Amino acid sequence: MDAAAILKQYLNGQKSFRGSILREIDLIEVTLSGADFSEADLRQARLGKSDFSGANFQKANLSEALLWGTDFQEANLGAAVMREADLSNAKLVRTHLETANLSKAILCGANFTGANLFRAMLFEVDLRSTSDQRTDLGFANLKNTDLSYAHISGASLCEVQLDGAHLYRANLGVERLRDDFPTDLRGASLRNADLSYADLSGALLIGANLEGADLTGTLLEDAQLQGAIAPDGTIYR
Numbered sequence: 001m002d003a004a005a006i007l008k009q010y011l012n013g014q015k016s017f018r019g020s021i022l023r024e025i026d027l028i029e030v031t032l033s034g035a036d037f038s039e040a041d042l043r044q045a046r047l048g049k050s051d052f053s054g055a056n057f058q059k060a061n062l063s064e065a066l067l068w069g070t071d072f073q074e075a076n077l078g079a080a081v082m083r084e085a086d087l088s089n090a091k092l093v094r095t096h097l098e099t100a101n102l103s104k105a106i107l108c109g110a111n112f113t114g115a116n117l118f119r120a121m122l123f124e125v126d127l128r129s130t131s132d133q134r135t136d137l138g139f140a141n142l143k144n145t146d147l148s149y150a151h152i153s154g155a156s157l158c159e160v161q162l163d164g165a166h167l168y169r170a171n172l173g174v175e176r177l178r179d180d181f182p183t184d185l186r187g188a189s190l191r192n193a194d195l196s197y198a199d200l201s202g203a204l205l206i207g208a209n210l211e212g213a214d215l216t217g218t219l220l221e222d223a224q225l226q227g228a229i230a231p232d233g234t235i236y237r
Contacts, residue, residue, distance in 0.1 A: 003027050010035060038076075053091075089133055109133035116141045122150055129154035129181045154181030163191045167198045173219060174202030 001020055007030060009017075016036045024044045031051040038058040042065055049069040057072075061081045068088040078098045082105055089109040096116050103123040109130040118141050127135045128151050135155040143161050148168040153175045172183040183203040190210050197217040208228045215231055225236035 003030075006032070033071075089130070107135060109135055111135075112137045112140050114139050117145055118143050120145045122147045124149045125151070127152045127155045128175075129156075134181055152183060154183060156184045157188050158184055159187045159189075160185070161189050162193050163189050165190070165193045167193060167195050170195075170198045172203050173199035174222075 001017070001022065003026055006017060006025075006027070010032055015034055017040055018036050019039045020037070021041045022045060023041055024046075025042065026046045027050055028046055029049045032055060033051050033053045034055055035052065036056045037060050038056045040057070040060045043061050043063045045062065045065045047070050048066050051071045052075055053071050053073040055072070055075045057075060057077045057080050059079045060077075062085050063081055063083045065082070065085045067090055068086050069090060070087070071091045072095050073091050073093045074095060076096045077100050078096045079100060080097070081101045083101055084104045085102070086106045087110050088106055090107070090111070092110055092112045092115050094114040095112070097120050098116055098118045099120060100117070101121040102125055103121050104125065105122075106126045108126055108128050109132075110127075113136050115137070120142070123146050125147070127137070129135045137160050138156050138158040139160065140157075141161045142165055144164040145162070146166045147170050148166050150167070150170045152170060152172045172185070174182050183200070185208050186204050186206045188205070188208045190208060190213050192212040193210075194214045195218050196214045199219045200223050201219045201221040203223045205223055205225045205228050208225075210231050211229050211233055213231050228236045230236055
């Protein structure tokens, strides 16, 4: 099935493309909101700046897809495979991403406000803010996610849920050449998180909960910890 056939079917009210083979398809700047692409093969597809709000991509394969600026607001991407996909500046507000595989994906400038990433795989992802847009994960559910070796400098993670998350050697510190976007973890919950050898230098951790977290070798130089709960349950002053 090619792009023209998909758009024709969609305009005729046929929105189900479940299980379709759509590798390397070009669907840039189109509107397919509410469509069903569950279990579809969309590897290396080009879907940039398209509107897929409310669409179903559950268990779809979007590995190495170009998804920059794509609108996935309130879409279902649960258990989707998005390894090495480019989601720069994508809209993922309140998107379902439970158990999705986003390993090595580019997520710079993406908006994940209120998204559910419970048990998602985010190994070596790039969540750094861009020069003109801040990566936003505020109020997102990232419990038990794997963010080992992730690049998260400058992102907004206010009130984010990171209980039990793996942030081994993740970089959440202020980038040496720019300090306009300190990583914002104010009010974040990091209970029992693995932050061993992570870089949190200059990060805002005001009011965060670090109870039971592993801070072995963690860099906290210039981090703001006022009112945060330490791993042993005491309060930082």
